[in-house]
Amino acid sequence: xxxxxxxxxxxxxxxxxxxxxxxxxxxxxxxxxxxxxxxxxxxxxxxxxxxxxxxxxxxxxxxxxxxxxxxxxxxxxxxxxxxxxxxxxxxxxxxxxxxxxxxxxxxxxxxxxxxxxxxxxxxxxxxxxxxxxxxxxxxxxxxxxxxxxxxxxxxxxxxxxxxxxxxxxxxxxxxxxxxxxxxxxxxxxxxxxxxxxxxxxxxxxxxxxxxxxxxxxxxxxxxxxxxxxxxxxxxxxxxxxxxxxxxxxxxxxxxxxxxxxxxxxxxxxxxxxxxx
Amino acid sequence: xxxxxxxxxxxxxxxxxxxxxxxxxxxxxxxxxxxxxxxxxxxxxxxxxxxxxxxxxxxxxxxxxxxxxxxxxxxxxxxxxxxxxxxxxxxxxxxxxxxxxxxxxxxxxxxxxxxxxxxxxxxxxxxxxxxxxxxxxxxxxxxxxxxxxxxxxxxxxxxxxxxxxxxxxxxxxxxxxxxxxxxxxxxxxxxxxxxxxxxxxxxxxxxxxxxxxxxxxxxxxxxxxxxxxxxxxxxxxxxxxxxxxxxxxxxxxxxxxxxxxxxxxxxxxxxxxxxxxxxxxxxxxxxxxxxxxxxxxxxxxxxxxxxxxxxxxxxxxxxxxxxxxxxxx
Numbered sequence: 354x355x356x357x358x359x360x361x362x363x364x365x366x367x368x369x370x371x372x373x374x375x376x377x378x379x380x381x382x383x384x385x386x387x388x389x390x391x392x393x394x395x396x397x398x399x400x401x402x403x404x405x406x407x408x409x410x411x412x413x414x415x416x417x418x419x420x421x422x423x424x425x426x427x428x429x430x431x432x433x434x435x436x437x438x439x440x441x442x443x444x445x446x447x448x449x450x451x452x453x454x455x456x457x458x459x460x461x462x463x464x465x466x467x468x469x470x471x472x473x474x475x476x477x478x479x480x481x482x483x484x485x486x487x488x489x490x491x492x493x494x495x496x497x498x499x500x501x502x503x504x505x506x507x508x509x510x511x512x513x514x515x516x517x518x519x520x521x522x523x524x525x526x527x528x529x530x531x532x533x534x535x536x537x538x539x540x541x542x543x544x545x546x547x548x549x550x551x552x553x554x555x556x557x558x559x560x561x562x563x564x565x566x567x568x569x570x571x572x573x574x575x576x577x578x579x580x581x582x583x584x585x586x587x588x589x590x591x592x593x594x595x596x597x598x599x600x601x602x603x604x605x606x607x608x609x610x611x612x613x614x615x616x617x618x619x620x621x622x623x624x625x626x627x628x629x
Numbered sequence: 630x631x632x633x634x635x636x637x638x639x640x641x642x643x644x645x646x647x648x649x650x651x652x653x654x655x656x657x658x659x660x661x662x663x664x665x666x667x668x669x670x671x672x673x674x675x676x677x678x679x680x681x682x683x684x685x686x687x688x689x690x691x692x693x694x695x696x697x698x699x700x701x702x703x704x705x706x707x708x709x710x711x712x713x714x715x716x717x718x719x720x721x722x723x724x725x726x727x728x729x730x731x732x733x734x735x736x737x738x739x740x741x742x743x744x745x746x747x748x749x750x751x752x753x754x755x756x757x758x759x760x761x762x763x764x765x766x767x768x769x770x771x772x773x774x775x776x777x778x779x780x781x782x783x784x785x786x787x788x789x790x791x792x793x794x795x796x797x798x799x800x801x802x803x804x805x806x807x808x809x810x811x812x813x814x815x816x817x818x819x820x821x822x823x824x825x826x827x828x829x830x831x832x833x834x835x836x837x838x839x840x841x842x843x844x845x846x847x848x849x850x851x852x853x854x855x856x857x858x859x860x861x862x863x864x865x866x867x868x869x870x871x872x873x874x875x876x877x878x879x880x881x882x883x884x885x886x887x888x889x890x891x892x893x894x895x896x897x898x899x900x901x902x903x904x905x906x907x908x909x910x911x912x913x914x915x916x917x918x919x920x921x922x923x924x925x926x927x928x929x930x931x932x933x934x935x936x937x938x939x940x941x942x943x944x945x946x947x948x949x950x951x952x953x954x955x956x957x958x
Binding site: 476569604 | 775
């Protein structure tokens with residue numbers, strides 16, 4: 354709670370939190386704001402934006418409501434971004450903790466795997482993964498997480514290595530605490546803040562990767578995404594560029610919100626560290 | 630010089646196990662695909678009977694066990710043979726070497742531009758942290774960095790190619806123009822303005838932010854305080870003391886971003902129809918060409934290793950402490 358108060362006190366954090374909260378509301382209430390399947394045909398095809406009050410942002414080539422697509426796309430973008438980041442952080446924490454604690458050969462082996470995932474372009478990996486397994490929302494989430502867990506793993510390991518040598522960990526060992534208890538009660542909570550600060554950046558990257566994947570036609574074909582809307586509008590870019598522009602703006606606003614939130618979070622965390 | 634050789638040797642030795650892991654994991658991933666290249670090929674030519682499929686599988690060695698094929702891949706890799714692309718009907722390595730120059734040109738120009746402008750603007754912003762100029766540049770770069778590169782590419786082509794008609798929309802050069810020498814170079818440059826611009830603008834924002842935050846941190850350090858107490862001029866402090874130290878994390882960032890840039894080239898090349906490495910990856914995916922995809926991932930890993938080695942050398946040149954007395958492990 355104190356962290357939240359510190360976060361709102363920074364201008365970046367306040368604006369970022371505001372944008373993200375608004376987007377969350379849109380994502381949650383999209384079925385209420387625009388009922389029905391956003392992929393169904395509702396009106397005349399290629400209605401220009403700002404002309405018909407029933408379709409404020411116009412319709413696409415097939416007569417689908419652009420505004421409905423953007424509202425429902427919020428849900429996909431946020432859900433995929435958050436889920437992928439959560440999975441990446443979870444994998445990263447597990448690997449980092451194991452490597453940092455076990456040391457020796459286990460550490461060496463795990464860190465080489467981390468290296469391997471860091472030198473392969475994560476977008477190429479996601480592309481290969483989705484094309485092999487088949488496009489669906491869980492597969493896309495996993496594909497993005499696969500390319501993103503290496504950074505949190507490396508950071509967690511570094512944190513564990515530095516915290517392991519602190520006095521309070523030594524004293525916990527002296528009083529006979531079980532190693533697993535030391536790991537989860539003494540080290541993990543203290544290793545978490547920098548990983549937390551990194552997680553917001555991972556969410557932003559995940560949202561952008563999801564958009565790029567669905568732009569290339571590798572997203573789940575049964576849900577509406579901003580990336581697929583941009584790709585759809587690209588076919589008639591010359592006559593109606595607005596079809597590609599609106600979903601892109603939604604994408605930029607979302608990612609800016611995440612970045613501002615992450616800057617606020619970093620500031621709030623560092624100010625907390627300064628005044629214990 | 631001795632230091633550089635030591636650095637290269639250490640990097641090369643430590644890269645070998647990592648590369649092996651990349652190859653094995655990619656092999657396992659592509660192995661788990663349902664259907665193989667022969668299925669994809671038969672589908673593309675409209676089907677074929679079982680005996681044809683059988684003989685094709687034998688010809689490509691697809692009827693052997695997984696371990697045998699992994700071993701086969703490794704042993705041919707040693708002779709720089711990356712296998713045979715089913716979709717193109719050509720050796721994978723030839724295809725990759727044919728496409729790679731376009732991508733290297735694209736990435737090289739984008740990196741040079743974004744690094745130059747990003748660090749220059751970062752110095753402007755970091756010279757006076759929290760000033761109006763800093764706030765404008767920081768906010769602008771934050772928004773710029775949030776823009777997906779493929780969308781920025783589309784918007785740029787709407788404005789400059791479709792509306793204003795200043796620049797071509799796609800391709801690497803005018804087809805069958807018969808241009809040569811300088812005229813051809815100019816033609817290629819014209820085609821590259823938009824894709825390079827889209828990539829460079831976004832990475833410029835990143836470099837600006839890294840430079841700016843590095844400088845903001847450096848202002849609080851003792852040697853800057855000392856330089857100020859000596860009464861050095863402000864511009865001298867900014868350039869010689871603050872910016873110079875903030876340049877080091879920027880060089881590190883360059884290495885870290887090389888993998889991301891290579892990945893980003895896939896979408897940019899697809900938008901601007903540039904026959905490059907990234908577009909080849911997309912073609913491999915749509916053609917279900919496992920050997921080609923495998924080769925692309927392996928070559929991109931090698932490329933990233935090379936860039937990182939280069940970055941290490943630059944870093945060592947900038948910071949004399951690096952690699953001076955480290956043991957040979």
